Amino acid sequence: MEAIKNNKEVLLSVRDLEVTFGSKRNPFKAVKGVNFDIYKGETFGLVGESGSGKTTIGRAIMRIHPTSAGTITYKGERINGKISPELDKKVISEIQMIFQDPMASLNERAKVDYIIAEGTYSTRKNLTRKQRTELVDESLLDVGLLPEFASRFPHEFSGGQRQRIGIARALIMEPEFIIADEPISALDVSIRAQVLNLMSKLQRERGLTYLFIAHDLSVMRFICDRIAVIHKGVIVELAECEKLFEHPLHPYTKALLSALPLADPDKEKGKELIVYKPNECHFDYETNPPTWREIEEKHFILANDREAKQYQDELR
Ligand SMILES: Nc1ncnc2c1ncn2[C@@H]1O[C@H](COP(=O)(O)OP(=O)(O)O)[C@@H](O)[C@H]1O
């Protein structure tokens, strides 16, 4: 059991993960060779453009997508592939997901109390009606909503409120690990901070661990402890948050960072956007293929020997 690393408890470990879609004749690897650990209590960011495989990784951890290679380990037990019914039940309650579009992810014809309680019907079958109602009321209060909202329908709420309902639906399961898949991308800018603040409050109070998925780096600096950057199904760089922002090494990370607005408007106007051209950067991958390596302590990168030397020079 791989429990402790860098003096931190590893909650989730992903090794050589691959997820394949399409047919046998025409397979498409949406995710390949993915490696990372998530420590208990941290917020681990996963960033990459649309279609890069972020949701696929989340859904593979949730056991929604089958994996075609690699292992996913939760609290020291493999949870991908065939597992025991007991472990399945544990994963279902302890790992929860919240989604980008609260409207699309909530069942429009169900009332809020059913939407929030839904997961408990399979994991806690024996609850009385009264107990379940109490749990729903508690969950609503936990996310800053009123218990009387329980009898309403999702369309009666604002986007921010619907996202709170989505969070309540996860919380009622008493999860330890939450995969937040672009939880604020669809929300008005003015209410994004409220949802993020709620998430960090819940994390502090309950010691939650987050996998926070986003398509750009804009808010990640404020909430993530470490960040992994994914490009076309492959993780290219992984580092502590400050490190990644201060000393990005991979050209794709540099491109993502250059797209972030700068605080100084004069600098912003004159700034040059970095365009990532994989064929130019990695021209020798055919003869000198890249490997996933720790270039300095706690800083991982996909690089071949030539690039690794260049990155080491950059760090000096
Ligand atoms: N169920 C699926 N069947 C086939 N292809 C899929 C499926 N889900 C995702 N894909 C493909 O896998 C790739 C990664 O998708 P996704 O994980 O949703 O990306 P992201 O969340 O980073 O935007 C995309 O090319 C997408 O079209």
Ligand SMILES: [Mg+2]
């Ligand atoms: Mg997605």
